[in-house]
Amino acid sequence: MIRVEQRLEPNLAWTSGAFAVAIIAGLVVSGLLVAASGADVFKAFGALFEGAFGSFRAITASLVKATPLILTGLATVVAFRAQVWNIGQEGQLYAGAMAAYLGSLILAGLPSFFQIVGIVLFGVAGGALLGGLAAILKTRFRVSEIISTVMLNYLVVYLLSYLLAGGPWTEVGETVSYHQSPPIPEAAHLPLLVSGMKLHIGFLFAILVAIACYILLEKTPLGFEIRALGFNPAALRSRGTNVSRTILLVMAISGGIAAVAGLSELFGVGHRLRSDYLFGLGYTGIIIGMIGGLRPGGTVLAGIFFGGLESGALYMKILSGVPASLVPAIEGIILLFVLMAGVISRFRLVIPRSADNDP
């Protein structure tokens, strides 16, 4: 009889095999969904790939889409590795965009370089403060961070609605007003990485933050404490670490990273503050971080993969008539399979030889 046993150590071939099978299975099931919508599956997936990675232009567009996802994914990695369940990437991303926008209003008129540095600092501070607030609620008042971060998401998103719908940041037109801010002056735009393409230095930020996360988690004393906090907070405390302080740092760092996603979307893509294009990037980041195995490198790959899906969705819709709204469903299906692969990779199948049964 075949037995299932827990693995003592991970096996690279088995693990990568499990993940490959998961992605394929996810695509097959997604294919059924596409077929159910009445489209030609191969044509649809072909268009999806073409739109995602089919040309240099398509690749840069995918990387633009991937940028905020990688960042909110990394925000998830830092928090979840500590088993601090920050679900507030959404709110922290909005807070980052809003604080950075505030910064751009204050710093308007300075040389472009200083404006951009200032914008980044403002934005990161905004996200870090919001994250830190949830940490303080957790450590001082024992409010579950899951509850507080989700609630703060609403708070921040509706605060932005107020500011843009008749509040002080609303653009006042000649006859009507829109739910958006006035455009951001060009001096405060994030510079492009490739001229003529939309790819801006936000992508560079994402890669740098990923490298920084790796170094933080694997090479620094703080990262050592973050990982220990995730595995065994009681031992960490009894070995002399102020656990409340570590939780505060984790939430501030996580919030700060999510904020970079918000400010890079605002100053690199949207160029005016509006709530629609920021919507959902934080929640998707949780999925990206999980699919990336809560590792910075994996998160970058997962972010690029999902960025490609998002970017190719429009192309798929135009070429094969599949509704673009199927893409979030595909993302969810792939997440489920990848999570299963994560579990499977910790086990192994044992086929006992008959000789084993002889006494």
Place this chain on the structure above:
Amino acid sequence: MTELLRVENLTKRFARVVANDRITFAVAAGEIHCLFGENGAGKSTLSACIYGYHQPDSGRILYRGKEVQLASPSDAIRIGIGMVHQHFVLVEAFTVLENIIVGTQESGLRLRDQEARKKIRDICNSYEIDLNLDAYIWELAVGQQQWVEILKALYLGAELLILDEPTAVLTPQESDRLFRIIRQMCAQHLSVILISHKLNEILQSDRVTVLRKGQVVGTMTTADTTPEALTTMMVGREVDLSIDKPERPPGRPVLEVKGIGAIGEWGERVLEDVSFSVAEHEILGLAGVAGNGQKQLFEVLMGLRPASEGEILLKEERMTNLTPRMALDRGVGYIPDDRFREGLVSDFSVAENLILGWQYSADYRRGPFLDGERIKRLAEQQIDRFQIATPSPDVATNTLSGGNAQRIILAREFLHANCLILANQPTRGLDVGVIEYVYENLLQKRDEGFAIVLASEELEDLFNLSDRIAVFFKGRIMAILDPKTASIEQVGLLMAGHEGGVDVAGP
């Protein structure tokens, strides 16, 4: 004597580990049969197979001469096998009666407890067990809770009772009583399998089966053997547990505790007016049944639990608002009783655990980063010095045995501490060989001038190692005794809360 249970060629594997290797032994009706062996020798796996928790990979179990297949504990209970676990499975908010009959009745709206009450009374009367059936579990002492577990098994009709380390939580007097009653039970048709690694318990049995590394070394009639012979069989070599402790005059006081009190999780007082001092070259032993405030004392001394009153002086410096960081920085080493919960991060590598608590120390950093090279060098050195059996410093700690995990903690604490070692049950669950090693190391630290506070359930060891023994009962120190003049019986009485004519050996 007729044979009640027979195990033939039983083999049980877990992954790559063979926990039981062709085990054969038999239990006669009416006997106390002891399974004796170190941790990891396969005692628990064997009993789990007999109780239906695990199914053997091969081999047979015969009960009353017939082969049985036990797919679950309920199969075992049906044929008359009962088990009392080391950790009790009782509902605190239920009464004794309710705990015994829970799960035994057909579903319905009313508990038919009158018959049950009568049946349990009869059992109690025939064995002279004195227990109030309407008391709530939380009102009972630990020793009484054990009787509830035993009654539960008897109520279900057990003829063969498996007792897993039954005296770990008892005072010497309570364990004497337990064995007196067990003997009486055996006189009236009950058989007992006693799992233990304590010699004084094993000597109470009729026959002993010694296990080593999953195999039966031999079965012997207890009366025909000696403790030394049994230990040698169990370990596979001769062990010297007699401790040679040179006399050393104590030096300057290292730790002084004055009138400490503390509050527990539910607002109850867990420590009351605790005062003592420990000096250089001195081991203070803490005796007491588990749960009488020893753990809380260690927590207060490490800054993990605030003291509600009193003061702590470390090398004459007053420690107010003590935190674990302060204690570690001042050279205090801590060996907690639950090594995997408090002492180690089991998913971390051996090397990472060896610096846990010292990750910010300049010794292990290069600038803002951890110095991987230096940490690895240190780890290799400590692995070598403390004979930690691991393939490499990078292996996850949860793949190592309890003994090796404890060696990691010893290696870390002995490396970083410089004046005081707080050791709470440092030998719990360890093999004889490792216990020997832990004691040797503690004595060596005493020679080097450390002060040591050592709590242990093994009273004999405490007598051999300590320069003074403080006895705990309900959060108080009942007395501080000189082990050279005190007796184990005296300590046992104090552990149970009886004050007595006791020589007090200075605070």
